[in-house]
Amino acid sequence: xxxxxxxxxxxxxxxxxxxxxxxxxxxxxxxxxxxxxxxxxxxxxxxxxxxxxxxxxxxxxxxxxxxxxxxxxxxxxxxxxxxxxxxxxxxxxxxxxxxxxxxxxxxxxxxxxxxxxxxxxxxxxxxxxxxxxxxxxxxxxxxxxxxxxxxxxxxxxxxxxxxxxxxxxxxxxxxxxxxxxxxxxxxxxxxxxxxxxxxxxxxxxxxxxxxxxxxxxxxxxxxxxxxxxxxxxxxxxxxxxxxxxxxxxxxxxxxxxxxxxxxxxxxxxxxxxxxxxxxxxxxxxxxxxxxxxxxxxxxxxxxxxxxxxxxxxxxxxxxxxxxxxxxxxxxxxxxxxxxxxxxxxxxxxxxxxxxxxxxxxxxxxxxxxxxxxxxxxxxxxxxxxxxxxxxxxxxxxxxxxxxxxxxxxxxxxxxxxxxxxxxxxxxxxxxxxxxxxxxxxxxxxxxxxxxxxxxxxxxxxxxxxxxxxxx
Amino acid sequence: xxxxxxxxxxxxxxxxxxxxxxxxxxxxxxxxxxxxxxxxxxxxxxxxxxxxxxxxxxxxxxxxxxxxxxxxxxxxxxxxxxxxxxxxxxxxxxxxxxxxxxxxxxxxxxxxxxxxxxxxxxxxxxxxxxxxxxxxxxxxxxxxxxxxxxxxxxxxxxxxxxxxxxxxxxxxxxxxxxxxxxxxxxxxxxxxxxxxxxxxxxxxxxxxxxxxxxxxxxxxxxxxxxxxxxxxxxxxxxxxxxxxxxxxxxxxxxxxxxxxxxxxxxxxxxxxxxxxxxxxxxxxxxxxxxxxxxxxxxxxxxxxxxxxxxxxxxxxxxxxxxxxxxxxxxxxxxxxxxxxxxxxxxxxxxxxxxxxxxxxxxxxxxxxxxxxxxxxxxxxxxxxxxxxxxxxxxxxxxxxxxxxxxxxxxxxxxxxxxxxxxxxxxxxxxxxxxxxxxxxxxxxxxxxxxxxxxxxxxxxxxxxxxxxxxx
Numbered sequence: 001x002x003x004x005x006x007x008x009x010x011x012x013x014x015x016x017x018x019x020x021x022x023x024x025x026x027x028x029x030x031x032x033x034x035x036x037x038x039x040x041x042x043x044x045x046x047x048x049x050x051x052x053x054x055x056x057x058x059x060x061x062x063x064x065x066x067x068x069x070x071x072x073x074x075x076x077x078x079x080x081x082x083x084x085x086x087x088x089x090x091x092x093x094x095x096x097x098x099x100x101x102x103x104x105x106x107x108x109x110x111x112x113x114x115x116x117x118x119x120x121x122x123x124x125x126x127x128x129x130x131x132x133x134x135x136x137x138x139x140x141x142x143x144x145x146x147x148x149x150x151x152x153x154x155x156x157x158x159x160x161x162x163x164x165x166x167x168x169x170x171x172x173x174x175x176x177x178x179x180x181x182x183x184x185x186x187x188x189x190x191x192x193x194x195x196x197x198x199x200x201x202x203x204x205x206x207x208x209x210x211x212x213x214x215x216x217x218x219x220x221x222x223x224x225x226x227x228x229x230x231x232x233x234x235x236x237x238x239x240x241x242x243x244x245x246x247x248x249x250x251x252x253x254x255x256x257x258x259x260x261x262x263x264x265x266x267x268x269x270x271x272x273x274x275x276x277x278x279x280x281x282x283x284x285x286x287x288x289x290x291x292x293x294x295x296x297x298x299x300x301x302x303x304x305x306x307x308x309x310x311x312x313x314x315x316x317x318x319x320x321x322x323x324x325x326x327x328x329x330x331x332x333x334x335x336x337x338x339x340x341x342x343x344x345x346x347x348x349x350x351x352x353x354x355x356x357x358x359x360x361x362x363x364x365x366x367x368x369x370x371x372x373x374x375x376x377x378x379x380x381x382x383x384x385x386x387x388x389x390x391x392x393x394x395x396x397x398x399x400x401x402x403x404x405x406x407x408x409x410x411x412x413x414x415x416x417x418x419x420x421x422x423x424x425x426x427x428x429x430x431x432x433x434x435x436x437x438x439x440x441x442x443x444x445x446x447x448x449x450x451x452x453x454x455x456x457x458x459x460x461x462x463x464x465x466x467x468x469x470x471x
Numbered sequence: 472x473x474x475x476x477x478x479x480x481x482x483x484x485x486x487x488x489x490x491x492x493x494x495x496x497x498x499x500x501x502x503x504x505x506x507x508x509x510x511x512x513x514x515x516x517x518x519x520x521x522x523x524x525x526x527x528x529x530x531x532x533x534x535x536x537x538x539x540x541x542x543x544x545x546x547x548x549x550x551x552x553x554x555x556x557x558x559x560x561x562x563x564x565x566x567x568x569x570x571x572x573x574x575x576x577x578x579x580x581x582x583x584x585x586x587x588x589x590x591x592x593x594x595x596x597x598x599x600x601x602x603x604x605x606x607x608x609x610x611x612x613x614x615x616x617x618x619x620x621x622x623x624x625x626x627x628x629x630x631x632x633x634x635x636x637x638x639x640x641x642x643x644x645x646x647x648x649x650x651x652x653x654x655x656x657x658x659x660x661x662x663x664x665x666x667x668x669x670x671x672x673x674x675x676x677x678x679x680x681x682x683x684x685x686x687x688x689x690x691x692x693x694x695x696x697x698x699x700x701x702x703x704x705x706x707x708x709x710x711x712x713x714x715x716x717x718x719x720x721x722x723x724x725x726x727x728x729x730x731x732x733x734x735x736x737x738x739x740x741x742x743x744x745x746x747x748x749x750x751x752x753x754x755x756x757x758x759x760x761x762x763x764x765x766x767x768x769x770x771x772x773x774x775x776x777x778x779x780x781x782x783x784x785x786x787x788x789x790x791x792x793x794x795x796x797x798x799x800x801x802x803x804x805x806x807x808x809x810x811x812x813x814x815x816x817x818x819x820x821x822x823x824x825x826x827x828x829x830x831x832x833x834x835x836x837x838x839x840x841x842x843x844x845x846x847x848x849x850x851x852x853x854x855x856x857x858x859x860x861x862x863x864x865x866x867x868x869x870x871x872x873x874x875x876x877x878x879x880x881x882x883x884x885x886x887x888x889x890x891x892x893x894x895x896x897x898x899x900x901x902x903x904x905x906x907x908x909x910x911x912x913x914x915x916x917x918x919x920x921x922x923x924x925x926x927x928x929x930x931x932x933x934x935x936x937x938x939x940x941x942x
Contacts, residue, residue, distance in 0.1 A: 027852045098821055146851040150878045162777020167848050168876040172899060175879050215780060242787035244780050247817055276901040277781065306633020309686060309710055309719050310748065316713035346718060350569060377638050380617040381498045405639040407621045408646050428643060430747040 003192075003200045005091030006124040007135060007182070009067030010037050012142070013059055013090070015081055016072035017041030019050045024096055025072035026050070027144035028132065035140065038065060063088020070132065070142055075099035078128060079113035086121020093118070094142055095128035100188055102129060102249070111190050118191045130187035131163030134170060136180055137206055154179025156284040157201040159194060160213035161186050165277065169211070172281050177412060181207040193217060195226040202230035208288035211280050212236040212271075214262065215248045224269035233292070233442055234271045235283040238262040272441035274434070282431050283438035289424045290399035293443045297323045298436060299369035300346035301360050303376040303383075307405070308346045310429040311375060318437035322346065323368040332362035352376050357388030364392040364400060370443075371399045373436050375429065378406020385414035390421035399439055401425070403432030474663075474671045476562030477595040478606060478653070480538030481508050483613070484530055484561070486552055487543035488512030490521045495567055496543035497521070498615035499603065506611065509536060534559020541603065541613055546570035549599065550584035557592020564589070565613055566599035571659055573600060573720070582661050589662050601658035602634030605641060607651055608677055625650025627755040628672040630665060631684035632657050636748065640682070643752050648883060652678040664688060666697040673701035679759035682751050683707040683742075685733065686719045695740035704763070704913055705742045706754040709733040743912035745905070753902050754909035760895045761870035764914045768794045769907060770840035771817035772831050774847040774854075778876070779817045781900040782846060789908035793817065794839045803833035823847050828859035835863040835871060841914075842870045844907050846900065849877020856885035861892035870910055872896075874903030 012032055018025035029041050033051030040062045046055030056062055059069065059081075069090045073081055075097040085093055100111035111128070118125040126133065132143030134151045141148035151170045156178070160166035163185035170183045181204060184197055194217060201207040210232050217223055227234045240248055241259040263273050274280045298320045302308030312322055322345045325333070333347060336355035347359055356376070364372045372392070378384050384406070392400045402418055402425045404411060415425040426432040483503050489496035500512050504522030511533045517526030527533055530540065530552075540561045544552055546568040556564055571582035582599070589596040597604070603614030605622045612619035622641045627649070631637035634656035641654045652675055655668055665688060672678040681703050688694055698705045711719055712730040734744050745751045769791045773779030783793055793816045796804070804818060807826035818830055827847070835843045843863070849855050855877070863871045873889055873896045875882060886896040897903040 022852050144852065146849060146855075147878065147881065150881075160777065162775070162780070164775025164779075164848055165777035165781065167775070167850075168778050168900060171849065171876040171878055175898070213777070215777070239781055239784050242784050244783045244787070247776070247783060247815060247819070248780050276785075276899075277778075278899055278901065304633070304635025304638070305718070306631065306636035306684070306686070307639050307748075308635075309633070310636065312718060313710050313713050344718060348718070377635055378617060378642065379638075381493050381615065384617075405642040407618065407642055410618065410621075427646070428747075428749055429639065430749065 005067040082117040092124040098129040125191040127187040134183040152179035155208040228269040233287040282435040286435040293371040295370035299363035303352035314433035352383040476538040553588040563595040569600040596662040598658040601656040605654040623650035626679040665694040699740040704758040753906040757906040764842040766841035770834035774823035778900040785904035823854040
């Protein structure tokens with residue numbers, strides 16, 4: 001499937017466009033009305049304009065000029081409309097309506113007709129039963145959501161089985177100040193399932209990590225094999241550990257399948273598995289913006305012991321090791337912290353002081369250490385924000401993650417600056433520890449079989465800008 | 472121990488106050504300079520004023536008029552200063568300095584001298600090795616932190632073994648728009664350990680839930696027995712599941728002890744245990760602002776299936792039950808959602824619609840349901856925010872929790888309104904599910920032995936105002 005006309009269209013039609021506020025066809029039209037190209041509201045009853053675009057009565061009138069049709073029409077009409085679209089030359093379609101295979105046998109039959117129509121005309125069909133996608137780099141929000149344009153450009157792509165979950169992840173990103181290269185819900189996956197969308201984002205130079213939300217798919221093997229074949233790191237949130245099969249089946253027509261099998265499958269094919277939407281977002285943020293660690297040894301430097309203990313506890317719960325530090329590192333620590341006769345890991349400075357970044361540097365250069373987590377509370381009098389640690393990912397090739405707690409109003413700007421310099425930032429001890437653990441897991445899974453990690457990168461200007469925003 | 476002079480002083484002295492920015496004695500002075508009462512910077516070398524308060528040379532000069540002394544002096548000087556304070560009539564003290572029992576044998580001896588001095592004069596001593604406390608209702612921030620006044624008044628009290636952790640929780644609350652009745656770090660607990668502080672907040676009418684961060688204590692039994700004896704709900708975050716004993720001992724001089732024993736002890740004495748700082752904060756927010764559920768049966772109503780599945784999955788992982796709904800409820804659902812021939816739990820509306828709150832009401836009144844979780848994405852065209860659900864906690868006596876995802880700028884105001892009407896709000900599916908699970912756990916642990924839940928309340932205006940702010 002060529003997804004160019006779906007995800008990077010030169011022209012759009014909204015079929016079932018409406019001038020009545022609150023209707024799907026109105027909300028969808030509003031979100032694409034500013035599209036930088038032809039955008040046609042299609043409705044046989046439409047008169048005049050909606051959002052400055054003139055109604056056309058039928059897709060026939062404009063079809064050959066339309067890459068992407070967004071269908072805001074009731075389910076029973078969808079197969080015929082797809083036929084019309086295909087005959088008119090439309091290349092791709094998004095179907096919002098539910099009421100297909102997720103409902104009953106009648107719905108299954110309707111979905112079969114839909115698939116036949118799409119395949120007959122080679123229409124790249126997303127859905128049905130979805131809310132549309134966001135492509136913030138193209139300023140393209142093919143959705144009926146409210147204010148989707150708050151979702152900013154970035155370097156992480158989300159592919160979610162559920163439209164609601166896609167929105168959840170996108171809005172969480174907004175609240176973190178993190179952007180996306182794309183947010184794509186799959187819904188019933190009648191035509192387009194995970195593999196081609198994963199491949200699309202792998203080929204997208206703006207995408208540095210891909211996140212999957214998976215309720216279940218008929219072809220799990222194709223999904224995980226695709227993840228293994230690509231270069232871009234992938235992390236996954238499978239759901240359905242407990243008994244939610246009926247509910248999930250009624251949602252996107254998929255059995256959640258055996259949760260443990262999904263987890264095992266992802267692991268086998270190099271994909272770390274996380275346990276929450278927030279954990280998924282954080283894993284993507286870390287994987288997209290820091291080098292992959294060569295091992296599971298974490299050096300922790302903390303300005304405050306309490307959060308440091310929480311972090312050390314949690315990292316070890318994830319299977320990370322906090323190794324003893326090398327002789328040279330211990331000497332540096334003794335110089336900076338003369339009171340300490342031996343240097344532990346975590347390195348606890350009591351309270352940050354001018355030599356804090358020297359300590360972080362020494363730990364980052366320590367041959368026993370594969371990844372560095374730095375914690376420092378917001379306290380201006382104690383040297384927040386830390387300086388001199390943003391060059392470490394490039395000079396050491398190791399990931400350096402900064403974790404803090406502080407009022408967003410006070411810290412966001414500083415964190416944005418650190419992130420644009422290649423240090424992913426997280427608020428709360430646990431989110432920082434979980435994000436580092438996801439990186440370790442990605443490294444571990446992709447070193448097996450003596451494979452090299454599939455991707456080694458140090459941050460550069462372009463990525464940093466794309467991935468900008470604060471922790 | 473009478474903690475009135477410690478936590479509600481009429482007068483304060485900062486010993487070791489300084490006019491040099493960045494010094495502890497400067498930062499501490501800055502934070503209490505606006506105190507509504509006498510506040511004396513004490514320093515034999517001090518000249519003139521600092522933050523509008525005139526230096527005094529010695530605590531002797533003002534001691535009989537001082538309730539609380541904050542000690543910003545080096546550890547070796549602390550025991551003698553406590554002696555001077557006691558002789559001068561000072562009632563309570565906060566000791567910032569580290570370098571006591573957490574360090575070495577010499578430090579232990581120093582701490583012994585400190586304890587003797589405090590006990591000799593009956594000084595209520597908090598610390599050593601802490602950052603000071605916040606009492607936002609009194610506008611009192613006895614800390615060297617930066618901008619502690621961003622921590623707002625509320626109805627949840629935090630008692631943390633670590634000052635850093637106390638700040639982490641307080642700042643997380645700031646970022647949620649949630650306030651605190653108090654945030655108290657205990658540090659080395661040389662004199663004041665958990666029990667009297669727990670009792671203090673239980674007696675405080677502004678405190679509706681108490682949160683504990685526990686690394687380890689020499690008298691765990693006294694701690695849990697105190698938690699059981701009081702009326703106010705308590706939730707706890709014990710740390711040290713993995714091997715962090717050395718680090719923890721070097722922090723507040725406590726062995727983390729056996730993690731499983733702590734968890735078991737808390738459970739036995741009616742205290743739910745959470746697994747993260749954020750989970751602790753959320754548990755407190757839920758327990759302080761909603762009635763305690765009578766059982767573990769949750770009714771879930773969701774506007775979007777994907778997040779609803781995540782919530783159902785997670786709730787079941789916590790041991791919650793999602794029971795079938797009663798006949799009457801199913802009838803209401805059929806009326807509002809005519810397409811659905813049988814009504815499941817979670818109730819999935821596809822997308823919210825005008826009858827959404829009728830559904831929530833029917834589920835809340837369902838005799839099979841003990842607690843209600845409502846999820847709705849931010850989508851103005853689909854009825855966000857939901858109306859008509861805020862009267863349900865009062866009319867049904869059951870907790871109703873609202874969970875959403877949306878840009879904070881767009882949703883915060885609406886969530887604040889719902890919270891002030893008695894519906895705790897959370898962003899992200901998992902945080903909502905975890906908070907409900909903590910409430911269920913509190914109810915379960917306190918129904919054992921045929922005990923009634925120790926506390927049954929419906930929200931009232933006073934609590935709601937105190938607990939205001941948004942999710």
